[in-house]
Amino acid sequence: MSSLSTLGLLAGAALPVQAEEPVHYVALGDSFSAGTGTRAKVDDCYRSPHGYPALLADAHGLQLDYQACSSADTEDVHRDQLDALSPATDYVTMTIGGNDLGYAGVITQCALPGWLSNCEGRINDALELLHSQMPQRYDVLFAEIGVRAPAADVVIGTYPHLFSGRNCNLATFFTAAEMRALNGATDQLADVIADRTQAAGFRYVDARPAFQGHAVCDSPEWVNGLSWPIQESYHPNRDGNIGYADIFWPGTSGSTTTRTTTDTGTASTDQTSASRAQQVRAQADAVLAMDLTGSANLRQARSAGVPTGELVRLVAQLRSGDVATVEKALAGLAALNERHAIRAGR
Template identity: 55%
Template sequence: MSTTTRTSLAALCATALAGTLAAAPTQAVDSTDYVALGDSFSAGTGTFARTDSCYRSPYGYPVLVAGQQGLALDYQACSGADTSDVLADQLGTLSPGTAHVSMTIGGNDVGFADVLTECALPGWVSDCDGEIDDSLVTLRTQLPGRLDQVYGEIADRAPNAQVAIAGYPYLFNGQDCSFATFFSGREMSRLNAGTAELDRLIDARSGAAGFTYVEVRDDFAGHAVCDSQAWINNLTFPVDESFHPNRAGNRAYAAAITPALGVTSSTASRMATPQAEPASTPSLRAQADAVLDLQLTSDRNLRRAATAGVNPGEVTRAVAKLRSGNERVVRTGLADLQALDAELAARD
């Protein structure tokens, strides 16, 4: 075959291919198609309205956004999800026709629940600093790549979508107002600082992917755990509702995320309409039972107390009061344990 013939055939094939590509239909974007991805903060955990094993509350912010804006919600977010769960289980319905995507992710990758559980213990049985340090190592060394992978998959599967990636609020205002938790001021400060570092990473990596980052820490200012109008639950029973946005907190998320989804929020003011919050403060008896479950008077934990400079006898006497049928005595025992923890924190 001559060079001229090969050139002519190549040109013919190129022309035919171009015509085929030009004729191939493209999937139209459905302006109402909204996919909500992510973890418990997107699934509505904290609203006391679980609907399935993933939680997916009717009071979660994705439902509020969809209802206010007339969007067709595909609720994929799942409580407990990390980046690997999003990749494995949540991206299947994304397509070039997807118009809107929202997500919170990253908290579980860095051990959100494990860190809070450890730091909530009395200082003499807790390794809060060690747990936070481990979390920060994961955040700094592994999470950037994990986020890039998730964001890249979203961009590939839903190239025409407006994607809103939300951060996380500060949980604490510096006060621990529960008898059943033992957060020190320094621990709460470190936990908030970790949240800020996580948010900065999410901001940077989502921006690099071309997505819109939604900052919520300022929105939640004055509404942390123990604030008079808290948008985040304190320790609750069931425990999995703890330290998550309540219904008011989800309304705040909805108001913050809506503009980033590229929809006009003509009814955004209605998102702030008060809704009754379910009772979430555990009874004094429930708090005492939770502390008893810590087995602070076991031989091992009493040795830990002695090593930390906490009088084991005082621990034993305080715990004994928690078994009383007299509410005043129980309250005194809980207050005594809080005082021992505060004294240890002050020494440290």
């Protein structure tokens, strides 16, 4: 197989000329590379046909070995995915590092009401690990990739900002300050990824510019907010994976194989109402699962100055069968959280 310099991939800005043999492409990484968020789970690792690796392979005729796996961290990639690499490997992509830092746990913690959350502490713990351990973890992983696939064009991607500063989901309680802090942690992770990627002699691509204006609650949204199944939450959707494909290989979205199709049919009023009712019910159930009125959580609320009588009343209303009542209760809980954030100076 000819080298990727012959194919033109190393430039990263232009599509390669047609090769006589298919380019051997290995997609490594975590859920952001496995297509989680596209609502098309194929196996235990997810590996969606709408994930950016599949889009790249389809658009450019690559021979894809799809190794990326939801929940993978650097150790998992080293142990479970690198056997796919060889001297014949031409092209490698990867996002990795978020799970080393406890990505899901940090998001879950920060989504709680402020009087129950240790969002700042969880972010700080992740950042301490980022700066103390992640450079070495990246160096070890990247060195092994280089040994196993010495001729490959290896491209490492960063993660996008998840938040635009607005929380439009009534089942989560992110404050503006928490969203800024989470985006700031993403920036620090991107800096480390860029530094260690370039030190390894690999190519680095940054997802943040392309995703600007497409965060959770933006329009159009390239990242899911709280979703069901819950695994789909806070990951790039199908449009986001098209964006990622363009980030890794500019011009990919010009292919008809990567364009999303829109159902132009109009849903009936009954279908729309049912969908809204189901969404509201799911959000209410998510908040009820936080056990806000459990004895220990009520003590925390009381010590934080939250009016527990109002809290108990609003939580009780979440069990109502009336959609409007449940929506009003969710909005009331969001307002309680905002008042607490103001008092706490957050």
